[in-house]
Amino acid sequence: MKPWILGLTGGIGSGKSAAAQHFGELGIHTVDADYAARWVVEPGRPALAKIAAHFGTTILLPDGQLDRAALRAQVFANPEERRWLEQLLHPLIRQEIIEHLGRAQSPYAILVSPLLIESGQYQLTQRVLVVDVPEDLQVQRAMARDGSDEAQIRAIIAAQASREERLRHADDVLVNDRDLAWLQGEVERLHHFYLTLRGGQP
Numbered sequence: 542m543k544p545w546i547l548g549l550t551g552g553i554g555s556g557k558s559a560a561a562q563h564f565g566e567l568g569i570h571t572v573d574a575d576y577a578a579r580w581v582v583e584p585g586r587p588a589l590a591k592i593a594a595h596f597g598t599t600i601l602l603p604d605g606q607l608d609r610a611a612l613r614a615q616v617f618a619n620p621e622e623r624r625w626l627e628q629l630l631h632p633l634i635r636q637e638i639i640e641h642l643g644r645a646q647s648p649y650a651i652l653v654s655p656l657l658i659e660s661g662q663y664q665l666t667q668r669v670l671v672v673d674v675p676e677d678l679q680v681q682r683a684m685a686r687d688g689s690d691e692a693q694i695r696a697i698i699a700a701q702a703s704r705e706e707r708l709r710h711a712d713d714v715l716v717n718d719r720d721l722a723w724l725q726g727e728v729e730r731l732h733h734f735y736l737t738l739r740g741g742q743p
């Protein structure tokens with residue numbers, strides 16, 4: 542039987558990848574939109590040439606790969622450039638996601654995406670799990686992970702759906718304001734619940 546799809550979302554640094562990793566350890570197939578966003582700009586893919594034509598070849602590293610840190614600095618300082626990039630990449634990312642979800646063979650599969658709500662990717666899912674953390678903790682964890690400054694993380698948060706908007710779309714909420722052992726315990730609790738669902742519904 543084809544698995545039903547759980548959408549797993551949350552803002553930058555909320556703990557989506559940490560939660561997804563544990564769902565993966567429990568045998569659940571996960572597809573991460575951030576990975577799909579990397580595949581579509583690999584050297585040789587048409588999107589990378591379009592980005593280089595638009596931003597200039599200084600957006601490429603000497604080995605021809607996309608300079609992600611440089612593009613990150615540009616797009617989060619300039620909403621118009623961010624929208625240009627999204628219009629180019631989101632349809633391609635969506636195609637990659639559909640292809641990869643189609644290969645899933647676990648009882649349910651997970652689409653992990655920071656922009657599940659904003660990009661309309663939630664339409665590919667039957668149920669939405671939001672990883673929710675207070676904004677200050679989000680900033681603290683994202684800064685520690687990425688080595689970015691606070692202003693850039695706050696600019697990224699400003700480009701994402703608000704906490705309230707995301708929670709409005711949530712069927713389930715995982716509050717990730719404790720340690721990683723707690724997060725894993727919550728993932729296990731949710732996993733057992735999800736195994737009882739048919740098509741994502743009780």
Ligand SMILES: CC(C)(COP(=O)(O)OP(=O)(O)OC[C@H]1O[C@@H](n2cnc3c(N)ncnc32)[C@H](O)[C@@H]1O)[C@@H](O)C(=O)NCCC(=O)NCCS
Pocket residue numbers: 552553554574575578609610612613616623626627630634654655656660697700701
């Ligand atoms: C700007 C880019 C090159 C920065 O790359 P970098 O390796 O530094 O970050 P990475 O891709 O791992 O993203 C880190 C986090 O930034 C946030 N983020 C990324 N893109 C966006 C965006 N368009 N709007 C809001 N937040 C975003 C997410 O929380 C994401 O998890 C990259 O994020 C990108 O190509 N973004 C546009 C495509 C996109 O929207 N991706 C999000 C998944 S659909």
Ligand SMILES: Nc1ncnc2c1ncn2[C@@H]1O[C@H](COP(=O)(O)OP(=O)(O)OP(=O)(O)O)[C@@H](O)[C@H]1O
Pocket residue numbers: 551552553554555556557558559560575655682683685686717718719720721722724
């Ligand atoms: N409960 C927790 N306790 C301590 N550290 C945590 C916890 N949850 C996540 N982290 C850490 O916080 C950082 C951000 O988590 P993670 O990378 O999973 O976030 P994310 O939602 O996937 O972010 P992004 O949108 O940027 O991809 C990571 O370094 C992760 O190990």
